[in-house]
Amino acid sequence: MSEAAIPAPAPPGFDLKRHLIIRVTLFACLICILASAVIFDQAARRIREHVQRSGATIEQLIARELDDERPSFDRRFDQLQFSMLSELGLLLKLCITVQDIYGSDPFTRCFGTEEARAPDWVTAVLHRWIGDEARYAGLIRRYPGIKVGEFLLNTDVESESAEVWSQLQLVLAITVGVLLVNLLVYLPVRRALRPTDRILDTIGRLEAGDLSARMPRPKLIELRRIAEGFDHLAERLQRTDRRQRQLAQRLLSVREEERRRLARELHDEFGQSLTSIRAEASMVAEDAGDKMPELQPSLTAIGRMTGDMMENLQRILHQLRPVALEEFGLHASLEQLVSSARRARPGCEVSLSVAGEVDDLPDDLTASLYRITQEGLNNALRHAEPQRIDITLTRDESGLHLAIVDDGAGGHRDTRGSGLGVLGMTERVEALGGRFSMTPRAPNGMTVDACFPKRAAEPEEDWDDPSVAGR
Template sequence: MNLRVRVSLTISLIGITCVLVMAYMLIDYKRKAIDQEIEAGTRVAIQLLQSILPTPLESAQGVDPLTSLTDYLTSVGRVRANEVRLYDSNNILLYESPPSEYKQGRWAPDWFTSLVAPEAGEVRLPFVEGSILITPDSSRSVLDAWDELWRFSLFILVFFLLLNFAVLLTLGHTLKPIKDIVSAMSQIEQGNYDVRLNSYRLPEFDAISQTFNRMTASLQDALIENVRLAKEEQQRLAAELELEQNRKFTQLIQVKLEEERRAIARELHDELGQCVTAIKTIGTAIASRGHDRQDATRQNAQTIVEVASHIYDVVHSMIRQLRPSALDHLGLDEAIGELVAQYRHQHPQLKISLSSGEGLNSFDENFNITVYRVVQECLTNAVKHADASDVNVTLVLRAGSPERLEIQVSDNGKGMDSESVESQRFGIVGIKERVQAVGGEVRFESDPCIGTSMLATLPLPQETP
């Protein structure tokens, strides 16, 4: 249903409602007016007929009152809107007023008559020789009211028909730009954002046209911007995918590297360690022979023992660097403690403080080795590059979603200038790669007057069901 039909129906409904309301008001007004008119006419008829009724004195003088009344009523005819009937003392009808000649033969509809006609009762005027019956007749007044209502309804009907016709013509001419607007919106729906509307004479449609043109221009700009953002998002997703692949590849490399280190450490411990131990045992046996008096031989044997001991210490140091055995036997907390103790022993001039919380021994091997290598690399940098005298190592578990482990290593060294950053480049990159490989974040802060601080945040590994 289009707008023109809707407006036409609305006007028609309003017109019908107005006609009904006005008809009700007119019917109510006519009902009251007819009631007053009939009542007044009846009152006048009663007064008139009462004035001509014969008195008892006239009846006693022998004058025939019924004949004179009949002649008078015949000459008078109808008394306003009343029917008059004359009866003798035996209730025999002597006279009846003639029917009204006004709009004779026409009658209002029964339903309208029942709405408008008043409920007026008959009035009987008795006298000695008979009685006069007065019956109010409102049929002519009701017919007048019906004719007025019919003419009024016909006028209103013609008026609203003309009004509807005028409104349809006006709307048809006024709403003509809507077709252009709908066509333009259909083109936008199909993806054509270059469409524009012309200017219109009506200010309302002209405002719609200007707003539509601004909207399509904005949509076109937004589409271009969305295409650009989509490309950037696609590039970002590709970069993130590549970064994720690199992270997994780095993690795989770290795992394989640790496996190779573990295998090398095992070979060094099992093969080279046993050989060095055998050499040291043989040298000790040669040097301890009491009957051998060749000082040169004993001295050479002692030298073999010292060199073998040194090789043994070097091998065990290499084994600890390659694969800390404490991780396999004691857990992360004890392994970090052993690492710090080792650096204290190797560098007595360096004061190292360790603070670790509880719950560090429940992680998997990959997570443990990552934490261990990060702390190890920070201690190595503090010893080799920072010239620090004080190092603080802190490991703290943080609750949240997800749970995480914070590693903070700070020293009071000379900080990281451009030269020291270049010398520590591979160590810093190694720390970042290890932390990022497990999905963590790392931040370095350095000041030549304060030192260097490293803060790494590692999300705890999720337990597999």
């Protein structure tokens, strides 16, 4: 087969509801992450800028406070109040660490407000984002320019993180709002697309052969139009299928009627003619007697050939229309068929199992079951050389199931339905709305399955009733 004839692979499925909620959720999370990153970055930039710009000013304020409030010989900072830095430090949220020239313990004071503390992870992220750049190291001098100590200016991370956390809370609130809107959009979409599950179930029933399945009527206008168009096509398909099955049934009925007519003609014409020939040959043999002994071999051969022809005629008549099928029913006819197979192949064990009442079936179904069993049995005996053949016929609430299982070498038999016998079995089963299959068994053998729906056992005139045709 050429590459152009190879069908293209089907595109992957697309779940609208799932993609809708996933995409909006990812968008909201992405916006939240980007906004949080912007908040941290702006806070870090602002803090570094404030520290660098306010360093020199704070150095002057500290020197002025030392000159105004302390004697010139007192160079310790243990009583330093930073009163001039309070407002500036509170505004900028700074921390100052000072150390005098005597090597005493450093003294630190933070001017941040007593706000609600932020989570530890916010403080840790902000501290890492700021880095070591947000520091200012300066000298503390007293008039006239004498160095009396050093100071280190940095930010009050806890106070800054509280402000950042308040902004992050606003971003999180907006994100939650977007997710809530997403949910509010998802719910009506899911409600509108909920009938798609029932639509898929209806399509599955149609694929399984239930042509009476009909689509639901969704509230969504687009889906409703699709459902109405699909139901219209399903109704046309059901009518066409019903007409085709009725036609196929009619053809089977005509075929069986022709078989009966042909059997009657053969029996009435050829049967009587052969009987007459045999009787005439016997009379000639008696009349000739000892007078014409040379005719005795020919007359004996005529009688023998006439007898063989009568046996062959009986066999053909039985194949065309078994007498037991009309007089004794399907069960007895199948038993007779099995008995004939046992006599024809003594080394093969043939079993028959019938469950349920099968003698009250319509004529078409009865004839089809018999013909399928006959053909399947003949195929197994003629081609497979089996040691065992099991025939099972079951009738229950779901319908009828005929299975012919053999253990012969069935690998060479045609399982594609091209043989005339297999084609005939397939036509009979499909004409009655059933399913036919031939499946090789491991390691050897073949399984012939014919499944008929419950409606096949109904009278033919009931098939036009939609309540029956849908079963």
